[in-house]
Amino acid sequence: MSQKTNVLQKAGSFLFDNKVMIAFAAICVAAIVLSGSPMTFIVDGVFTRITRNTFTVLALIIPVLAGLGLNFGIVIGAVAAQIAVFCVVYWGFGGFSGMLLSVLIATPLAVLFGYLVGKLFNRMKGAEMIAGLILGYFADGLYQLLFLVIIGGIIPVNNPKLIISGGVGVKNTIDLTGNLKYAIDSVRMVDIVTVLFYVVLAITAIKVVLHLLKKYQLHKGDFILFGVVGLLFGISYIPVIERFLSTDRLGLLDALTAVLIVLAVVQIIKIVKSIWIDKKPAKNLVKPILALLGYGLIFGLTFIPEIENVLLFVKLPVLPFLLIAGLCWFNHKILSTRLGQNMRTVGQSQSVAMASGINVDQTRVIAMIISTVLASWGQLIFLQNIGTFSTYGAHTQIAQFAIAALLVGGASVQKATNKQAIIGVILFHTLFIVAPQAGKQLFDNAQIGEYFRVFVSYGVIALSLAMHAWKQFKKEVQPPTEGIDLGNSALSPMAEKQQILD
Amino acid sequence: MEDQYLLSMNNISKEYYGNRVLKGVNLKVKPGEIHALVGENGAGKSTLMNILFGMPVIYSTGGFEGEIQMSGESTSIDCPHTAMNCGIGMVHQEFMLIPEFNVTENIKLGREIGEPTAFSKIFGNLLDKMNWPQMSRDARKALDSIGMMNIEEYAKVAGMPIGYKQFVEIAREIDKTGIKLLVFDEPTAVLTEGEADRLLEIMRLIAQKGIAIIFITHRLTEVMAVADSMTILRDGEFVARKDVKEINLARIAELMIGRKVDKLVDDSLLRSRDLSDDKIALEFKNYHVDMPGERVKGMNIKIREGEIFGFGGLAGQGKIGIANGIMGLFDTQGDVYAFGKRLDLSKLGEALRNDIAFVSEDRRGVGLLLGESIERNITFSAMQIKDEFLTHIGPIKLLDKAKADQHTRDMIKLLDIRCTGTSQAAGSLSGGNQQKVCLARAITMDPKILIVSEPTRGIDIGAKKLVLEYLTKINREQGTTIVMISSELVELRSLCDRIAIVSEGKVFSVMKPDDSDAAFGLAMAGVREEEAA
Secondary structure: OOHHHHHHHHHHHHHHHOHHHHHHHHHHHHHHHHHOOOHHHHHHHHHHHHHHHHHHHHOOHHHHHOOOOOOOOHHHHHHHHHHHHHHHHHHOOOHHHHHHHHHHHHHHHHHHHHHHHHHHHHHOOOOHHHHHHHHHHHHHHHHHHHHHHHHHHOEOOOOOOOEOOOOOOEOOEEEOOOOOOOOOOOOOHHHHHHHHHHHHHHHHHHHHHHHHOOOOOOOHHHHHHHHHHHHHHHHOOOHHHHHHHOOOEEEHHHHHHHHHHHHHHHHHHHHHHHHHHOOOOHHHHHHHHHHHHHHHHHHHHOOOHHHHHHHHHOEEEHHHHHHHHHHHHHHHHHOOEHHHHHHHHHHHOHHHHHHOOOOHHHHHHHHHHHHHHHHHHHHHHHHHHHOEEEOOOOOOOHHHHHHHHHHHOOOOOOOOOHHHHHHHHHHHHHHHHHHHHHHHHHHOOHHHHHHHHHHHHHHHHHHHHHHHHHHHHHHHHOOOOOOOOHHHHOOHHHHHHHHHHO | OHHHOOEEEEEEEEEEOOEEEEEEEEEEEOOOOEEEEEOOOOOOHHHHHHHHOOOHHHHOOOOOEEEEEEOOEEEOOOOHHHHHHOOEEEEOOOOOOOOOOEHHHHHOOOOOOEEOOHHHHHHOHHHOEEOHHHHHHHHHHHHHHOOOOOOOOOOEOOOOOHHHHHHHHHHHHHHOOOOOEEEEEOOOOOOOHHHHHHHHHHHHHHHHOOOEEEEEOOOHHHHHHHOOEEEEEEOOEEEEEEEHHHOOHHHHHHHHHOOOOOOOOOHHHOOOOOOOOOOEEEEEEEEEEOOOOOOEEEEEEEEEOOOEEEEEOOOOOOHHHHHHHHOOOOOEEEEEEEOOEEOOOOOOOHHHHOOEEEEOOOHHHHHOOOOOEHHHHHHHHHHHHHOOOEEEEOOEEEEOHHHHHHHHHHHHHHHOOOOOOOOOEHHHOOHHHHHHHHHHHHHHOOOOEEEEEOOOOOOOHHHHHHHHHHHHHHHHHHOOEEEEEOOOHHHHHHHOOEEEEEEOOEEEEEEOOOOOHHHHHHHHOOOOHHHHO
């Protein structure tokens, strides 16, 4: 039991567990090298894609945890969003208020659709994925019926910009310039801080009221949150910071610096806490100090001209990234609630969950509603960033691409995390950006790169589903572990831990 | 005197689709008592427990008759949740644990302790934050209270020894507040001896706390070791409620089995052959079958030519695995000889090519092509293996429709298969007629050895008699060696020459059909006669 074999074993199992991701990363690196595109172009493209697509991919996580598998039904959420966008554009709203109106229309629609899909899935347990896929096509058909026939045909709509010249049916593309384009991307940071402050103020006020009504116990965290946000709001009035915050785009370099500063502050607080408050020995300090050194190193790297150029070139829209971060936080937080625990239990075994008194069907429906609503919001972010709304094409592929991205990140039918979603989006879309160029360089034909990425995205889905089926099969056939005599096994959990310590 | 019982189930009857599985059964349990519930497979133990737990299966099939009293008060338990609220808990035979969760999560499954947050105040308690420190303290307490100091509450359940999983299950039931009655359904079936002893100790510990225990088991020695009293069921009927002190093993076994053995088969046909130890039809040497749930672990037995040989024993002991191994449906080890020739069981169809035919216990899964016609079902195997019912035109083989049709008609007549015609789909026949089709197919192979597995499972009494008579008939008239595997001892005893009782994957003992009920009962429970004394 030497340390060496242990490390090797761990490295081996790490490689094995992440084989899809590693293989994909290798393909990406090769394609980047082959394409010969400048890094500024690639990184900028990747961040644009992250802005557009990550939210939708993150919407897939909850159904996976609840045992519903990969939710091909997010198409239906996207459809809800697109109906809302059409309405808002038709009524002539625009800007951020237009976007809020879209959310207000899309959300109840998505809740309704999610509920119906959840009900249907409960009637065909075990076949959710294929049902979701077909349901996506079905929803597409109904959507076409609505947009091609009913709008203009039955509901009179008079708007030559939106409607095909005959007066029946919506045009192929709707230009969002001037109304919803960049409605989220272009929100200024200073406005975000202001709104955030008032929201936290309101929440804190509610908490205080509940506290006074003796229904809720205020604790330290509530005040810290309010303090931090209040401080942020306060310093946004300092002229230099106000000027910095009054733009809507954040340079990648600034963003990176800001993230590093926040992380460093967190680590420093940890160090301070362990020395002066917990008075614990130095062992606890190793990790924070290493982390600090790491941050320093990363910051140092930004001074290398090549990297600096890229970082200076790329500008991020702020609000979409905050929304993505918020969704990651939500996915994380929901797991620490009773609902989250119920979802995990249902996801592991429906029969055990039922025997433990958990309402399995209800839990699954809730998971579907959450996923569908998140998918519709994701589609809104996508459309406002792209700026043109392809009426009959925007939603058709989102499920396949979002699912492929999630799987590339190393997720499976039964397990998915925020990290996997984000890594997946980065890898999958890097390939999307460089594949045509690489194809052109290699075969003098950009179309081949195009074929390649389609082949890869469907291939990844097929492989993952096949592996899932294979695992299921093995589980069914494999015998249960034999009982071991108590005498030997009494040690086993301890022994295992010992090995790790060694 | 009624109120001294914690639980009394009075005069319980239950019908499944016209089949009476419980007939006026009584079950009474005192607080702090370990009460054993014993009976053969199919005696009605599970149905009784399903009624106690208000399982949906009871209510979807028309409910039950009789009355349940908890602490002297009449109670209606109509769903598992009510049972839980009444303080009834169950330690399942198949673990209701989630392997990917840790011990605490499993113990608190569905009963998590939440901490209200501002959100949950507004949107309901589904958004409560989980209070893990409190829950792991509770889990620790429950584990300690059953003496399981060495199970860590934060360890993952996956990879734990089976025994530990069982203890986690028990801890979960103990952790429930107000638990008064705990049902252990065959808890020791999957445990090793050491673990089983530990479990019995824990049961005593729990009973000392005043919690009553219903202990369902086939292992009569364990009943004698740990129980205070017992209820014996047989064929859905209440036989007796006894204190353990006033009874012994042999008597229990007798009460469990005790019934007259009807001669299902005409006596005139019986025992008119000369069976000789020199002429062996089938021989097993150190035979293993890796069939999940029905493992055979090293079986040695010789079956004589012309004999009707029975394999009996409890479910899960391996008797079903014997036949499935020979037919190549599961991996095997060891040697099997048919008429002295070693069979290579890794080749599918090897048994069929050596004149061994098989009627599967899994009629609808393995036995029949449900969507195909009766004719196709009967002639299929013979067509594949023996090239029968085929006309050869050069290299091309065509179905000889007329011949197959004629044969099927003969079979329908011979076995009295109730159907609309030879082309009716097998899936649309009743259970008994499906079984006859299976049998017809096996006979069409004209086998020297016929293996029938659970031939009368789920078929009515008339069909049962016909099937058994026919088996005897082909044995006597054509000298076919018949190996019959059955859970119904009566059936085995009515026509077999010898019966091997299988226990834990091995032949426990080979018995004669006219051995005493007690001897059979003890053998089924895996108890040697000398231990019983």
